[in-house]
Amino acid sequence: xxxxxxxxxxxxxxxxxxxxxxxxxxxxxxxxxxxxxxxxxxxxxxxxxxxxxxxxxxxxxxxxxxxxxxxxxxxxxxxxxxxxxxxxxxxxxxxxxxxxxxxxxxxxxxxxxxxxxxxxxxxxxxxxxxxxxxxxxxxxxxxxxxxxxxxxxxxxxxxxxxxxxxxxxxxxxxxxxxxxxxxxxxxxxxxxxxxxxxxxxxxxxxxxxxxxxxxxxxxxxxxxxxxxxxxxxxxxxxxxxxxxxxxxxxxxxxxxxxxxxxxxxxxxxxxx
Amino acid sequence: xxxxxxxxxxxxxxxxxxxxxxxxxxxxxxxxxxxxxxxxxxxxxxxxxxxxxxxxxxxxxxxxxxxxxxxxxxxxxxxxxxxxxxxxxxxxxxxxxxxxxxxxxxxxxxxxxxxxxxxxxxxxxxxxxxxxxxxxxxxxxxxxxxxxxxxxxxxxxxxxxxxxxxxxxxxxxxxxxxxxxxxxxxxxxxxxxxxxxxxxxxxxxxxxxxxxxxxxxxxxxxxxxxxxxxxxxxx
Numbered sequence: 001x002x003x004x005x006x007x008x009x010x011x012x013x014x015x016x017x018x019x020x021x022x023x024x025x026x027x028x029x030x031x032x033x034x035x036x037x038x039x040x041x042x043x044x045x046x047x048x049x050x051x052x053x054x055x056x057x058x059x060x061x062x063x064x065x066x067x068x069x070x071x072x073x074x075x076x077x078x079x080x081x082x083x084x085x086x087x088x089x090x091x092x093x094x095x096x097x098x099x100x101x102x103x104x105x106x107x108x109x110x111x112x113x114x115x116x117x118x119x120x121x122x123x124x125x126x127x128x129x130x131x132x133x134x135x136x137x138x139x140x141x142x143x144x145x146x147x148x149x150x151x152x153x154x155x156x157x158x159x160x161x162x163x164x165x166x167x168x169x170x171x172x173x174x175x176x177x178x179x180x181x182x183x184x185x186x187x188x189x190x191x192x193x194x195x196x197x198x199x200x201x202x203x204x205x206x207x208x209x210x211x212x213x214x215x216x217x218x219x220x221x222x223x224x225x226x227x228x229x230x231x232x233x234x235x236x237x238x239x240x241x242x243x244x245x246x247x248x249x250x251x252x253x254x255x256x257x258x259x260x261x262x263x264x265x266x267x268x269x270x271x272x
Numbered sequence: 273x274x275x276x277x278x279x280x281x282x283x284x285x286x287x288x289x290x291x292x293x294x295x296x297x298x299x300x301x302x303x304x305x306x307x308x309x310x311x312x313x314x315x316x317x318x319x320x321x322x323x324x325x326x327x328x329x330x331x332x333x334x335x336x337x338x339x340x341x342x343x344x345x346x347x348x349x350x351x352x353x354x355x356x357x358x359x360x361x362x363x364x365x366x367x368x369x370x371x372x373x374x375x376x377x378x379x380x381x382x383x384x385x386x387x388x389x390x391x392x393x394x395x396x397x398x399x400x401x402x403x404x405x406x407x408x409x410x411x412x413x414x415x416x417x418x419x420x421x422x423x424x425x426x427x428x429x430x431x432x433x434x435x436x437x438x439x440x441x442x443x444x445x446x447x448x449x450x451x452x453x454x455x456x457x458x459x460x461x462x463x464x465x466x467x468x469x470x471x472x473x474x475x476x477x478x479x480x481x482x483x484x485x486x487x488x489x490x491x492x493x494x495x496x497x498x499x500x501x502x503x504x505x506x507x
Contacts, residue, residue: 154403157420161402165334165367197420197438199400 006114009121009242010139010168014155016126018147019176022212022221023235024123025053030223030239031119032086039078039117041110042092043135044125045101051091054081055219065093067112068105074112083224088117103137110138119242128162142168143203147177148189153197160198172203174238179208180252191252204238205250206231275307278326286321286352293329300330301339308347322352324371332361337368359395359409366406374410401425401439408445421461430454440464449487454497458483468492 011024021044028040041064042050051057062077067090074090081087090113113120124135136142142163146156156173163171175194182188195202209231215222222232223239237247278288291303298306304325323344332340332354341351354365355373362372395409396416403422407413412429423439425431430452431443437455442464444451449466460472463485470485470492477483482497 154422157403157422161405162367164399164402165364196436197418199418 006117007119008110008114008138008140009119010124010135010142010163011121011145012124012132012135012142012159012163013126013145013152014128014159015146015152018145018152019206019212020126020145021050021053021123022216023143023145023174023176023206023238024050024121025221026223026232026235027239027242028054028087028089028121029081029084029221030236031121031242032081032084033223033236034239034243035086036118036243037086037116038119038121039088039090039113040121040123041090041113041138043106043122043138044131045092046095046125046131048092048095050123051079051089052219053216053221054087054089056081056089056091057219060091063091063093064109068093068101068109074116078113078116101134103134106134106138128159132159132162136163136166136168139168142171143174144171144198144200145174145176146194146198148175148179148183148191148194150189153189153194157198160200171200173198173200174204174206175202176206177208178205178252183252202249203241204234205252206234206238207250207252274310275303277307286324288324288326288355290326291328291330300325300327300332300336301343304340304343308343322350324353324355325351326355327361328355328357330356330361331358332356332364334364334368337361337365337370341368341370357410359397359407359413363397363401363405363407367404372406372408374408395427397425400435403439412451419455419460427451443485444487451487453485454482455484456482458485458494463492465492 011020013020024040028038031038040050042048044050051060056079059079062072064077066072067074067077078088078090081089110120110122122135122139125131144156144160146152160171173195175191179188183190191205207230209229211222211229212231222229223235225232227233227236240247275292276290278290289304289307291300325340337354344351351370353371353373354362356362357374365372393411395411395413397407397413398416400417401407401415401419401423403420405423408426410428412432413425413427414432414434415425416434418435419425419433419437419439419441421438425439426442426445428446429444429448431441433455435455436457437460439460440462441453441460443453444466447466451465453463453465457477459477463470463472465485465487468487468490473494483494484497485492485494
């Protein structure tokens with residue numbers, strides 16, 4: 001596979017804590033499960049934790065820093081996932097690396113990784129300063145993650161403006177931590193409110209799910225297991241849409257009816 | 273023709289590097305490079321407040337502006353501002369953190385600010401202005417797209433938005449009290465016309481009706497938009 005045919009996707013949000021790294025980890029696993037050779041690249045050098053989410057922290061020997069300094073080969077720095085050999089992580093270097101890393105370095109690293117993989121997911125840091133600009137330099141397309149909150153949407157809008165001015169496209173949207181009940185009672189921004197402002201195609205809707213916290217702490221992304229929880233299903237659907245499959249979006253107003261209704265719907269689909 | 277350096281004035285602002293109008297094949301970066309090679313130009317002028325780029329007639333994108341910034345940084349000069357008559361260049365400059373301004377008006381001191389019909393014409397902004405974008409034009413401006421919350425449009429004349437206005441709009445920012453703000457959907461955070469300021473309405477807008485804001489007896493009033501083009505009406 002050559003660099004031309006691999007896809008470099010930036011995962012960014014502007015605001016912190018909306019789920020960039022969680023999406024990167026889960027999407028990486030989900031893509032790998034579908035058979036795509038996937039690399040996840042931690043561009044959050046200051047506060048790296050993609051390795052934690054993937055449960056690979058104790059396997060890191062070399063980092064992007066050593067690869068750039070030519071003190072190791074790329075293959076040595078790439079950490080293969082335990083259960084999903086299709087997925088590899090390129091860990092970020094020392095936090096001090098931020099000061100000397102340049103957009104060209106990022107491009108160089110990404111091009112090297114792109115020679116071996118179909119998908120390169122770049123986990124951007126929060127904010128719009130140097131770290132984010134470095135991450136953006138290596139990307140061809142982007143996924144903007146946001147939550148249905150005014151501040152997250154505002155920051156996402158700013159980021160989309162920057163991506164536009166750098167010519168990164170297509171830009172797609174993942175709306176994270178959706179609470180159908182709060183949306184129904186209009187205590188939370190509706191899906192339409194968000195897409196109205198951001199004017200981006202919606203790649204996925206991820207429901208608020210306690211299992212995400214459990215899986216983060218364990219270092220086992222939700223998409224590794226059977227798609228039992230709502231968030232796991234959403235992440236898998238995002239991966240399938242990225243691969244070009246036409247998967248309909250969930251409707252939050254239908255999701256809020258509770259467990260009983262959901263079981264009922266499941267039975268219906270089985271019977272008819 | 274080569275670029276010219278205007279040293280900072282007594283008021284302590286930035287010095288200016290004035291590009292000639294774009295003729296021939298030279299790009300902005302090449303012209304800046306040529307100016308830097310004539311070392312005496314920049315070396316003699318102390319630039320404590322950095323350097324501004326005056327680029328009348330140029331259309332510069334983020335990539336070009338960043339290249340210029342980097343080239344100047346190599347010589348120890350910080351680019352802080354862009355003065356351009358092209359609104360798109362100013363939006364690009366604002367996006368990478370430069371101060372932006374339209375070209376200095378070249379009218380005699382004490383003259384009346386030009387009205388939208390008599391003064392500079394209509395600037396066209398294609399595409400949505402997103403949060404953090406700041407567009408400022410001398411004449412009137414027509415935005416083809418939305419003005420999102422967190423974005424700001426300022427115009428010497430009218431502000432016309434073919435889309436939803438949800439950010440901040442300032443019409444007649446040089447004191448023209450006849451200026452109007454017209455949008456297909458007028459739900460701004462804040463409206464300003466000349467010196468008057470108003471908060472946007474909070475109820476949801478009437479569907480499918482363009483609205484306008486104008487200054488009536490010193491207060492900003494919202495009405496259904498008049499079915500005529502404001503620029504033509506005053507010509």
